[in-house]
Amino acid sequence: MTETKDDLNRKLTPKERLAIERQQMPQRDGAERARDFNEVNLGLAEKIAIREAKRCLQCKNAKCIEGCPVNIDIPAFITKISEGDFLGAAAVIRKDNNLPAVTGRVCPQEVQCECRCLRCKSDSPVAIGWLERFVADYEMKHRTGKLEVTAAKTGKKVACIGSGPAGITCAGELAKMGHDVTIFEAFHKAGGVLVYGIPEFRLPKAIVQREIDNLQELGVKIETNVIVGRTLTIPQLFEEEGFDAVFIANGAGLPTFMNVPGENFKGVYSANEYLTRVNLMGAYQFPKFDTPVIKGNRVCVVGGGNTAMDAVRTSKRLGAAESTIVYRRALEQMPARVEEVHHAQEEGIRFEMLTAPVEVLGNGDGWVKGLRCIRMELGEPDESGRRRPVPVKGSEFNIECDLVIVAIGINANPLLTQATPGLKVNKWGYIEADENLMTSLPGVFAGGDIVRGAATVILAMGDGKTAARNIDKYLAGK
Amino acid sequence: MYQVVDKQTIGPNLTQYEIMAPRIARARKCGQFVIVRPFAHSERIPLTVADTNPGKGTITLIVQTVGKTTLEMSQIEKGGAFQDVAGPLGMPSHIEKFGTVVVIGGGLGTAVIYPQAIALKEVGNKIVTIIGARTKDLLIMQDLLAKLSDQLIMTTDDGSSGKKGLVTHALQELIDDPNSRVDAVYCAGPVIMMKAVAQVTKPHNIPTIVSLNPVMVDGTGMCGGCRVTVGGKTKFACVDGPEFDGHQVDYDELMDRLTTYKPQEKNSLDQFKSHTCKCGRH
Ligand SMILES: Cc1cc2nc3c(=O)[nH]c(=O)nc-3n(C[C@H](O)[C@H](O)[C@H](O)COP(=O)(O)OP(=O)(O)OC[C@H]3O[C@@H](n4cnc5c(N)ncnc54)[C@H](O)[C@@H]3O)c2cc1C
Ligand code: FES
Numbered sequence: 001m002t003e004t005k006d007d008l009n010r011k012l013t014p015k016e017r018l019a020i021e022r023q024q025m026p027q028r029d030g031a032e033r034a035r036d037f038n039e040v041n042l043g044l045a046e047k048i049a050i051r052e053a054k055r056c057l058q059c060k061n062a063k064c065i066e067g068c069p070v071n072i073d074i075p076a077f078i079t080k081i082s083e084g085d086f087l088g089a090a091a092v093i094r095k096d097n098n099l100p101a102v103t104g105r106v107c108p109q110e111v112q113c114e115c116r117c118l119r120c121k122s123d124s125p126v127a128i129g130w131l132e133r134f135v136a137d138y139e140m141k142h143r144t145g146k147l148e149v150t151a152a153k154t155g156k157k158v159a160c161i162g163s164g165p166a167g168i169t170c171a172g173e174l175a176k177m178g179h180d181v182t183i184f185e186a187f188h189k190a191g192g193v194l195v196y197g198i199p200e201f202r203l204p205k206a207i208v209q210r211e212i213d214n215l216q217e218l219g220v221k222i223e224t225n226v227i228v229g230r231t232l233t234i235p236q237l238f239e240e241e242g243f244d245a246v247f248i249a250n251g252a253g254l255p256t257f258m259n260v261p262g263e264n265f266k267g268v269y270s271a272n273e274y275l276t277r278v279n280l281m282g283a284y285q286f287p288k289f290d291t292p293v294i295k296g297n298r299v300c301v302v303g304g305g306n307t308a309m310d311a312v313r314t315s316k317r318l319g320a321a322e323s324t325i326v327y328r329r330a331l332e333q334m335p336a337r338v339e340e341v342h343h344a345q346e347e348g349i350r351f352e353m354l355t356a357p358v359e360v361l362g363n364g365d366g367w368v369k370g371l372r373c374i375r376m377e378l379g380e381p382d383e384s385g386r387r388r389p390v391p392v393k394g395s396e397f398n399i400e401c402d403l404v405i406v407a408i409g410i411n412a413n414p415l416l417t418q419a420t421p422g423l424k425v426n427k428w429g430y431i432e433a434d435e436n437l438m439t440s441l442p443g444v445f446a447g448g449d450i451v452r453g454a455a456t457v458i459l460a461m462g463d464g465k466t467a468a469r470n471i472d473k474y475l476a477g478k
Numbered sequence: 479m480y481q482v483v484d485k486q487t488i489g490p491n492l493t494q495y496e497i498m499a500p501r502i503a504r505a506r507k508c509g510q511f512v513i514v515r516p517f518a519h520s521e522r523i524p525l526t527v528a529d530t531n532p533g534k535g536t537i538t539l540i541v542q543t544v545g546k547t548t549l550e551m552s553q554i555e556k557g558g559a560f561q562d563v564a565g566p567l568g569m570p571s572h573i574e575k576f577g578t579v580v581v582i583g584g585g586l587g588t589a590v591i592y593p594q595a596i597a598l599k600e601v602g603n604k605i606v607t608i609i610g611a612r613t614k615d616l617l618i619m620q621d622l623l624a625k626l627s628d629q630l631i632m633t634t635d636d637g638s639s640g641k642k643g644l645v646t647h648a649l650q651e652l653i654d655d656p657n658s659r660v661d662a663v664y665c666a667g668p669v670i671m672m673k674a675v676a677q678v679t680k681p682h683n684i685p686t687i688v689s690l691n692p693v694m695v696d697g698t699g700m701c702g703g704c705r706v707t708v709g710g711k712t713k714f715a716c717v718d719g720p721e722f723d724g725h726q727v728d729y730d731e732l733m734d735r736l737t738t739y740k741p742q743e744k745n746s747l748d749q750f751k752s753h754t755c756k757c758g759r760h
Contacts (some may be wrong), residue, residue, distance in 0.1 A: 273701035292742035
């Protein structure tokens, strides 16, 4: 179908809109891309984006907005796209979301906005995530002018601890309100999970860096290598460094291991360690970068979330002949983004579903040589509503492998909370915060994974925004 | 960047750096370490903080050149700077008044036990220090330790200085000597040495604290790369340690895990050496 400019500009009837099929995201060939770290999705062309935008039925009572954790006015930005006003579309998104180039790539749209799209009933939902990404990338290329803070300087100092999506968002918002903001980051590089966890082929680091640069343009100071709780404490931030409020956004950051025999053999990594070595430390470019990583020829990754998908696809890119996901539930129950599972399948990843490791096997020389597993079957639903996997007696079997990556979740890292007297945490060690995200300590707010448990980028950002609003109120009343 | 305020060679392949890092200097307690990334392409390596000068804002690190990162680091001169220094990390040393404490340092471990010896002395312990090395030239910090200790015993494998033999022999003699006391032992050095020391003290139930040196990445408990088995439980040395009860550590596992990157480390070092030589920089 070729359209003239007139076609594109004309207002379509609902019937005409319904006749347009969901557009395809151009992506690199599975076999080709599984050998490098360049991005998988290539982004929509302008014309395709406009055509996709025209599929939107412009519902009066748009359910997609409810599905979005930060309630972006989705029909409004899509209308702008259909009119060819891409910067206008970006402005609509920016009202609620500071990191659209990130969330357009990593949000689980299929359980948020897109699953509420009316078109799910007839064919397939409007590709809201791809459109968001398109707008953000367009804006990145075409924005002119510098970011400026128009609000008057308030003279108040706020510290954000952690530079993941929660910390970045909060810092940006507060800076725009005229506050003097410093981010303290434990690592040598800012970005949180966006730089050390999510790989380049899914979220190019240049995009994250641009967001960090934007913050600095807004006057936010970033101090890396500061581990709050060790280098500085929260009481010191107030008493010695003169801060008026603090936002804790240090993520969850404590890896869970399986607690099975053999887990300390050489060749067993937590996903955190594996991904940090590869992404943050550049181990895929060893020896140009000094940090090594065990590459593995046959790799097993245990878990079914985004982290597991990132790890298993990374192992393939590092040259593994066979990379396998070992997950104790069924394929449909995997919490990973659907797109990542599809991409993994296209890249030749094996899936051993309803399988749980019971032991890591050693080769007698301290190295991993296999994973002993047991088959599972689905029983009664558990508290999460998902049918609980139960082991099938006598079904043990071995998978040969030389690298095992454990990606079964993370917990609250106690380093900061233990060093902060009076800071209330729940029984799992996550920080307790009220509806304004204020903690048990006055002037100390918290959000993101350290409050919610391992969640999502968009929820962390949403928290950053909520916290900024409430910190601003708190400071005004001081 | 973290400025190198002073740099001195204190032994063969052994360099002492004084680094400007005011916050770390102020916060650091005895037994803690920092993670250093000398260049933007470097690994993150853990180094014990040997001393601090909070007034001046500096920390002292003693670094043995063992691999590519430390070799390349040794090319950074006074006035230059390290890319990243993060810390202080780990739990502070457990310091209490035991009576007579034997402090044992093997090789570079001597730099690790030096601050402990100071702290143990400050709370009123009598300090007997044993330092050991393969040969005379590798013994370090004798003068500092001689000044600090009530008694300093040196051992070398080849007998070129002090007693011929291992630190464990000297320790065993002290334990067997009816005129000396050994109320506690602090030890840092090669894993094999710490294991041997723990074996000597175990039958006598002498509290023995060892400082472990597994591979680390973040140093904040976030990766689990530094895991060690202590008392049958997995511990993260960077946050639960680096010091542990010497009678509970699974030394064999630690030794084994330390060999994980041997081939890569060698490759990296060889490439670096051949590269620097070709450039005529060496
Ligand atoms: C591999 C991986 C893939 C993921 N994929 C997705 C996805 O596709 N979509 C999605 O929505 N979500 C995904 N997630 C989850 C998402 O990344 C997190 O929910 C989100 O990053 C949480 O943001 P945050 O700001 O709370 O913390 P983080 O992003 O974890 O950032 C916390 C920062 O604080 C720093 N820090 C920690 N302790 C201290 C301290 N004491 N002092 C100073 N700084 C400190 C850390 O170094 C880190 O930089 C993924 C997570 C991982 C690990
Ligand atoms: S070094 Fe990563 S957890 Fe200890």
